[in-house]
Amino acid sequence: MERYLNKGIKQVIIEFPAVGSILDEYNIGCTLCGVGACLLKDIVEVHNLSPEEERELMGRISKVIYPDRVVEIPVTQRKNGGAGAGEVKYSPPMQGLVDEHTVIKRLLAMIPFIIEDMEVSRGEDRALVLGTVDFIRSYADRYHHAKEEDILFKEFDENLDIIKVFNEDHKIGRGHVKAVIEALETGDNRSIKEHLAGYRELLKGHIKREDEVLYPWMDRNLSTSQIGRLFAGFINVDEQFREVRAKQGAFVKTLEKKYKYEEVK
Amino acid sequence: MAFEGCPGSRMAHFQDKEAQDDTPAAKVKSQLRQWPVQLHLVSPLAPYYQGADVLLSADCVAYALGDFHTDYLKGKSLAIACPKLDAEQEIYVEKIKSLIEDAKINTLTILIMQVPCCSGLLRLAEVAAQSANRKVPIKYIIVGLQGEILQEAWV
Ligand SMILES: [Fe+2]
Numbered sequence A: 001m002e003r004y005l006n007k008g009i010k011q012v013i014i015e016f017p018a019v020g021s022i023l024d025e026y027n028i029g030c031t032l033c034g035v036g037a038c039l040l041k042d043i044v045e046v047h048n049l050s051p052e053e054e055r056e057l058m059g060r061i062s063k064v065i066y067p068d069r070v071v072e073i074p075v076t077q078r079k080n081g082g083a084g085a086g087e088v089k090y091s092p093p094m095q096g097l098v099d100e101h102t103v104i105k106r107l108l109a110m111i112p113f114i115i116e117d118m119e120v121s122r123g124e125d126r127a128l129v130l131g132t133v134d135f136i137r138s139y140a141d142r143y144h145h146a147k148e149e150d151i152l153f154k155e156f157d158e159n160l161d162i163i164k165v166f167n168e169d170h171k172i173g174r175g176h177v178k179a180v181i182e183a184l185e186t187g188d189n190r191s192i193k194e195h196l197a198g199y200r201e202l203l204k205g206h207i208k209r210e211d212e213v214l215y216p217w218m219d220r221n222l223s224t225s226q227i228g229r230l231f232a233g234f235i236n237v238d239e240q241f242r243e244v245r246a247k248q249g250a251f252v253k254t255l256e257k258k259y260k261y262e263e264v265k
Numbered sequence B: 001m002a003f004e005g006c007p008g009s010r011m012a013h014f015q016d017k018e019a020q021d022d023t024p025a026a027k028v029k030s031q032l033r034q035w036p037v038q039l040h041l042v043s044p045l046a047p048y049y050q051g052a053d054v055l056l057s058a059d060c061v062a063y064a065l066g067d068f069h070t071d072y073l074k075g076k077s078l079a080i081a082c083p084k085l086d087a088e089q090e091i092y093v094e095k096i097k098s099l100i101e102d103a104k105i106n107t108l109t110i111l112i113m114q115v116p117c118c119s120g121l122l123r124l125a126e127v128a129a130q131s132a133n134r135k136v137p138i139k140y141i142i143v144g145l146q147g148e149i150l151q152e153a154w155v
């Protein structure tokens, strides 16, 4: 079992697809993760399972890997008890990031409306796509993702698989935006739709995993002093991006009005 | 239920608790890095508060919490007060406000006992924080009479 505990989760799932389904049952979305480099033994800590859940989950996984023998499973050593997943209460700086996610999710919800019947040769449609790209670049990327990459992730070892996974998503997102801009120049409607939809799918999953897995895990591992440092760093960035926040907040509102879409509460 | 008076001063005797013999291998070193510590006596302008992670502890906490020095005081600057007995608590509010604004502290952690009157210290800190023109993360930790941690959360 030790051998598999130290293996990347994607590898384990490829070898034993049933393990993927078991993880899905516990709402651990490794099957959906693009990178999957986390080690099997890290999954328990990262997802903050209770000791009971951990025993049950690891017992089932070991049955899949070794159907005909009983295996001794080492219990994960955890810093902060492993309270089990309950209602998440974020530290103040993390709560700020979660609030920004809410704004980004509201924009993501508008994308299907924007790309439906879109025809970029029409001025209005073109302006909507440009506005969306501007939101993604300035608010989601230069403001929010930069906060994560330049401040938050710097508090952790950037060689950790879990950090790499989220950095990788940011890169893929930038790829989608670049493709949208290129397609705007050539007037390629299909490619614009494809990449905006792709961006939406990517970010939806990315934000969900940050809210439910990454941030709670980080909060459990950050010291009070680090929380203070993050808080001060974020306030600084918030000041610098005051105008961007106001402008893009208004843009989302305009879209919600246009498509008569109720605000995400 | 009969009226038993103020829960903050109600008597309790933890008889089943023998003098505990789990003495650490080495002597526990003091983590205190300043003097004075009482909130009326300290100045928010003291160098040890500048940019610091500050622990504002109710007086009784240090006696209940076995690991006070190693787990809570370590790395922090301290102020202590009693929200039940101390006089002139409006000065406390001003001092906490000054810690946030002038000493530009990094974080504030409020350590209080579970007895109801102790939450007054948290309220003082909240009033001070609301009136300050700067924001810092504030955490509170509630300690049980036998030193157990009952709650730990960000305000
Ligand atoms: Fe992210």
Ligand SMILES: [Fe+2]
Residues within 6 Å of the ligand: A097, A101, A144, A148, A207, A210
């Ligand atoms: Fe994010």
